[in-house]
Amino acid sequence: MSKCSRKKYIKTNIRQMTMETVEPQQDGSVTDSVAESDSAHMQTQAGQNSIPTLAQVSVAGSGTGRSSPAVTLVQLPSGQTVQVQGVIQTPQIQTIQVATIAETDESAESEGVIDSHKRREILSRRPSYRKILNELSSDVPGVPKIEEEKSEEEGPAPNLAMAVPTSIYQTSTGQYTATGDMPTYQIRAPTTALPQGVVMATSPGSLHSPQQLAEEATRKRELRLMKNREAAKECRRRKKEYVKCLESRVAVLEVQNKKLIEELETLKDICSPKTD
DNA sequence: GCGTCTCCCCGTCATGGCTA
């Protein structure tokens, strides 16, 4: 099996494992865990931007490492208990998602489209990591907030704080290089039918010929790609930060839990009648 | 050394949310 197809296979399996088991209940509600990768918060599907009714989580094991996922018992607001492996294992986090999904009539539509739509619905937008973390931090003093703007922690972060280039040109090696201090990006062959020509700063107001229009379109595309590239980098950075925060929070809560248990035991010992 | 597995990172696309 080739590397790529294997990856695809693995990813597909992971998705299948994580996207299933949304079981309609007798009363029409949907309860179960949609354990899902790449997101790490609990929410109801209905209120994406609001803090959901938190499920009660009890960690029945220790270890947040990859090799030894803890078994987590999650008590849903409805009273149902769901067993979940690992709150945080890897950056590809497992999530408990309490989804309320409208009834679907699967037999009526083609499965491929349905699957795609369902997946999209389920995986569709969540609040940003920044939002989630800031909401967490408002509850828990110890949790740091993700800054709205780039913090100094990463230094100048040259490729994040970049400005939109005013001119880009194609070098002989096929690279587009922005002027000034801009980093150099390797641009793949365009996936569209747009000509891979030399692009440059044309004033939008003076576009008449098809060639100029094409150039402008190419320029816009490159600009969009560059911005999205940077946005993706920033998003991933935030996500990592978010995961780190969650992991540290788990560690703190585990210690806290341990202390409370010890305290409880001590109190029990004190209060229990002595047997002679 | 080679093949495979696994993890991580990156660029791109698609899409929902937000805002002017």
Place this chain on the structure above:
DNA sequence: TAGCCATGACGGGGAGACGC
């Protein structure tokens, strides 16, 4: 409502670990 932003999904590549 168009444009922009944020982010999940996908596919590809690099690198380290491991068994042979």
